[in-house]
Amino acid sequence: MEIKELQNFAKEENERGRSKTKTSEKESILTTAIKLGEEVGEVSEEVLKHFNYQVKDKSFEKNEISYEIADVIIVASILADSLGIDLEESLKEKMKKIKERYEK
Numbered sequence: 363m364e365i366k367e368l369q370n371f372a373k374e375e376n377e378r379g380r381s382k383t384k385t386s387e388k389e390s391i392l393t394t395a396i397k398l399g400e401e402v403g404e405v406s407e408e409v410l411k412h413f414n415y416q417v418k419d420k421s422f423e424k425n426e427i428s429y430e431i432a433d434v435i436i437v438a439s440i441l442a443d444s445l446g447i448d449l450e451e452s453l454k455e456k457m458k459k460i461k462e463r464y465e466k
């Protein structure tokens with residue numbers, strides 16, 4: 363899958379969400395940022411299950427953690443779309459910066 367496909371999906375989801383909730387641009391960005399935190403928490407929960415650190419629900423399934431990681435990527439992409447960020451460009455630039463750290 364190309365990053366462009368993810369960006370287009372995020373744009374559609376962002377527009378669908380905005381028209382459904384009828385929120386302002388500011389509210390939409392704020393709620394998406396909060397939602398991103400929620401999704402990261404769900405990944406953390408699955409990792410805790412994987413290492414058997416959850417007291418109540420210990421039912422770890424690899425599918426679940428993969429879906430939660432996908433949720434993080436999708437919601438982050440929606441946030442990027444809301445802020446007018448070209449995700450492909452920002453990923454390229456950031457990956458280049460990370461690589462450069464190890465070349466020094």
Ligand SMILES: [Mg+2]
Nearest residue numbers: 401404430433
């Ligand atoms: Mg989730």
